[in-house]
Amino acid sequence: EAQVTQNPRYLITVTGKKLTVTCSQNMNHEYMSWYRQDPGLGLRQIYYSMNVEVTDKGDVPEGYKVSRKEKRNFPLILESPSPNQTSLYFCASSLYGQGYNEQFFGPGTRLTVL
Amino acid sequence: AQTVTQSQPEMSVQEAETVTLSCTYDTSESDYYLFWYKQPPSRQMILVIRQEAYKQQNATENRFSVNFQKAAKSFSLKISDSQLGDAAMYFCAYRSSIRGSTLGRLYFGRGTQLTVWP
Numbered sequence: 001e002a003q004v005t006q007n008p009r010y011l012i013t014v015t016g017k018k019l020t021v022t023c024s025q026n027m028n029h030e031y032m033s034w035y036r037q038d039p040g041l042g043l044r045q046i047y048y049s050m051n052v053e054v055t056d057k058g059d060v061p062e063g064y065k066v067s068r069k070e071k072r073n074f075p076l077i078l079e080s081p082s083p084n085q086t087s088l089y090f091c092a093s094s095l096y097g098q099g100y101n102e103q104f105f106g107p108g109t110r111l112t113v114l
Numbered sequence: 115a116q117t118v119t120q121s122q123p124e125m126s127v128q129e130a131e132t133v134t135l136s137c138t139y140d141t142s143e144s145d146y147y148l149f150w151y152k153q154p155p156s157r158q159m160i161l162v163i164r165q166e167a168y169k170q171q172n173a174t175e176n177r178f179s180v181n182f183q184k185a186a187k188s189f190s191l192k193i194s195d196s197q198l199g200d201a202a203m204y205f206c207a208y209r210s211s212i213r214g215s216t217l218g219r220l221y222f223g224r225g226t227q228l229t230v231w232p
Contacts, residue, residue, distance in 0.1 A: 031218050042205060042222035058219060090159060097218030100147055100166060105159035
């Protein structure tokens with residue numbers, strides 16, 4: 001089944017404790033992206049990747065890191081999480097960055113930083 | 115950055131009736147793509163319908179159709195014969211077709227929460 005998977009689905013952590021949210025897609029997509037969703041703000045892009053080893057900042061990259069060592073994986077790293085990073089996070093992928101291509105979303109990761 | 119505005123935070127509709135969700139956007143580009151996504155209580159983001167700006171014909175997917183007014187920068191979603199399963203948060207999104215730093219990025223509106231009454 002074609003899908004985007006994220007782990008963990010739920011995470012409660014404390015300020016400053018490094019964490020990684022994994023994202024994997026099995027559709028051989030080139031483009032991958034991370035969004036965060038906050039009430040009343042919709043979804044905002046954190047980072048994106050056009051292909052392996054090619055990543056760039058989105059609208060709200062502060063406090064996050066990403067890497068794209070393999071085409072299928074695009075982990076989101078929070079080196080020192082803070083309470084303002086409490087949010088719902090989505091990973092998404094599409095065949096290419098440009099064009100009509102549909103972005104497929106993962107199931108979301110609910111992160112709480114205490 | 116592109117701006118997408120959904121002016122209706124909440125809407126409600128009776129089952130089997132028709133409802134229209136509004137979306138406007140701000141852009142200086144002539145070619146772009148527009149999307150409506152549905153987010154049910156499961157939180158999964160599901161693509162409902164999409165429209166290419168250079169196509170004048172409005173997109174239709176079963177009970178879902180759009181009214182795309184390019185000059186007015188308006189992209190409304192019409193849901194006909196509403197069903198209980200249509201209850202969800204609906205997001206309008208814009209995607210540029212121009213290569214550059216914003217390539218591939220979806221710009222989302224803040225969402226419209228749709229309630230369907232039996």
